[in-house]
Amino acid sequence: MQNKQNRWIIHVDMDAFYASVEVLDNPYLKNKPVIVGGTSNRGVVCAASYAARTYGIHSAMPIITAKRLCPNGTFLPVRMQRYQELSKQVFNCFYQITPHVEGLSVDEAFLDVTGGKLLHGDFETIAWKIKNLIKDKTGLTASVGLAPNKYLAKIASDLDKPDGFFYIKPNKIQETIDPLPVKCVWGIGPKAVEALKHLQIHLIKDLRDTDYKIFKKIFKNRAQHFYELSHGIDNRKVEKQTKDKSISNEQTFSSDLTDLKDMNIQILYLSEMVAWRLRQQNLKGKTISLKIRLSNLKRLSRQLSIDNPTNSTATIYNISKDLLNTWFKLQYNPSVRLLGVEVSNFNNNSQLNLFEAQADIKSNKIDSVLDTIKKKYGIDSLKRANLINIKRN
Template identity: 40%
Template sequence: MRKILHIDMDAFYASVEQRDDPSLRGRPVVVAWRGGRSVVVAASYEARPYGVHSAMPAARAERLCPDAIFVPPDFPRYKAISRQVREIFHEYTDLVQPLSLDEAYLDVTEPKIPSPSATATAQAIRAAIRERTGLTASAGAAPNKFLAKIASDWNKPDGLFVVSPARVQAFLTPLPVSRVPGVGKVMQGRLEGLGVRTVGDLRALELAELRAHFGTFGERLYERARGIDERPVQPHQPVQSISSEDTFETDLLLDELDEAIRRLAGKTWAATRKTDRVGRTVVLKLKTDRFRILTRSHTPEVLPASAAELAEIALALRARVDLPDDTRYRLAGVGLSGFRDRAEVPDQPLLFEQA
């Protein structure tokens, strides 16, 4: 049986700012650029009781918490600290799967440093993070990734929660079904229509019924309701997608997006040059002024061989947007997905030329 940790830095970006500027400690800090189009990158625990959270418009955060102190994000600094934290992880195990700058899964079934239990390993890692970075982290320990991730959020901030194999069913039964990954508001509503509000309710449904209602996702729901998750911790995850997006200063019409799409295609293309894998599908993402998100994608027979070709495909995807002509857009993004190893892609002489 595996011993899995999920370690999550507490309010990471905001905590870094509070650590480095003592005047911010104990005060509501919002990490975001100022401006009507900006979104919140992170919020300190002092700001969260006001309803401020990441990804909300910065202007709304300011209305909710007029005393908030806005600090522009400093990603190079956050990345440097994230590398320091990952170095600590690797002192205990080589099986580390980063999810972002501030969280990761660790398989400590056989730790590099002798330890009596996963709990003791988690405590040692958290202590090392505090000692070397001055920051706190919360951790969940469990037999699999699904349970460990839920557990890490249980005693935040600066907490540890353990779900032992013997406690799995008792732990899951009363949980709201929304705690299951992939169950958003729409899926939650569909489950409630079946009388399912808790994981215990979900466990009462047969596999055939879940398949009938939700297809292959029904199989995942069946497994998660029973605490089953066989996914291993994968230290070296291949690139699956690369994208760039931007929120505009003012909302634009669809035919006014040419310059932005070309610029974003250039950024995405430059990012793909840093990987040995090749993206096959071009994706155009748009967000309207009413926050409706649309994506359009195309997998060409001949893959784009330059930033300019990527931009032309993304521009052509606009023709598949069927909203009224007067619709305005606040955000656009250009991405490549469906990445494969280069050896798996048919030979195309121009494919790997630099733009």
């Protein structure tokens, strides 16, 4: 069993990103315990400097606990705009090396450097180049993992943190990942870790040696995926982000959402808003993105590109809902503060097959009837049945 494609993937993860930005802007905080996440006792830790981590402080811990562990630490509020500025500079470094960049959050991305060998030297040199470029341009340190696929690259960037570099060579895959705990498998959350523990499966090696029936039992329809990961196999591509214009709507909730049903209703509302705005401007897009901000302020996004550009509420809703549900299934009790839906990669030439065309006409008809009513009576005049009870903040 092996990876189908010969790819070279780099995973870059900034070290204690928000806290490091604060230290960058306030150099006297260097090597001191810095905790970002608000100054009041409510709320949770969004980032802790490595000095703060030695006190046992980590992300998502209640601020009040962190204050008890380290009363003399520097507690700072979140300055998201500043972090985003730095994030942009970091991503600009990536684009100097390759256009094949997939951002996972403000401080984390995959780069496919398979085609970069001639231009930039061997893959190790490329990985170091990225690391040094980030340090030069921003003054911040990153941990970099280099491996033949996304999953292994993500593992690698975590093996030498902070300011790390780790290279998983193709002939060293199994011996590198086997001794790691199963929680290092990308997507295995605390719930699955607990279930595996009951079966005496603690390390990736234990998981790899497990009967496929166990995979079926624990991971259901994701069994094959996790079976492959336990063998170091991952054939997912780096999904390039478009730099095109986009249309998006997002909603911050007055109290965090924990129920998937509530989230899906919000997704319907957001899809409706985005699709309506696209139709008003006669735009259709091929990339649908879902944005999530968790209660610990960590941001992430998921996206899917389709062959035929769309501005149909039904299509945008179904895709963003699927992205949300796929993400949700792999989490343990996620608490969501913000959801957003975005359509980008505009292109108005669609080539539908006969069945898709018929489905599209039907959904377009519904959209155009709704749009006529909205134009006449205002955007809130008509809501799909599920939206009637939606709370707008």
